[in-house]
Each structure stands twice: as structure tokens, then as C-alpha cells.
Amino acid sequence: MKTQIKYLEEINRLLADYLSEIERSELKPLSAQVYQVQSKNFVRWISGDFVPGEVKKSQKKLSKVLKKS
Numbered sequence: 001m002k003t004q005i006k007y008l009e010e011i012n013r014l015l016a017d018y019l020s021e022i023e024r025s026e027l028k029p030l031s032a033q034v035y036q037v038q039s040k041n042f043v044r045w046i047s048g049d050f051v052p053g054e055v056k057k058s059q060k061k062l063s064k065v066l067k068k069s
Helices: 005-024 029-046 054-068
Strands: none
Touching: 005 029
């Protein structure tokens, strides 16, 4: 997905505010990390820079290649 730049600027500003709020929260470190990673991935997705599951697909392909060797 690709979002217009004028919207992305505001979304990135809001993401920064959200990440700051997570840092100030009393969330446990692992919970905070999940919130941060997922929100960053969402913004990457609307920017056209992320495809859900692409890392796992790449790992599976690499695993198959290594098994054939």
C-alpha cells in the first residue's frame, strides 16, 4: 500500500508521539517492544515499505536452498 506524502508526514509525527508514550508507560519491556514493532510495521506498510510475512517467506526459501546443498 502507498499513502500520500502529506498524510505520511502527520502519521510519522503521531507515531513518534505514540512511541514516546510507550517509553513513558509502565509496560514490561517485551510488551513495549511488541507495541513499538507492530506500530512501526504498520506505518512501513502504509508507506509501501513492508509486506507482512515477507521475512518468514525469505527464511523458508533460504532453508529450502540450504537443505538442497
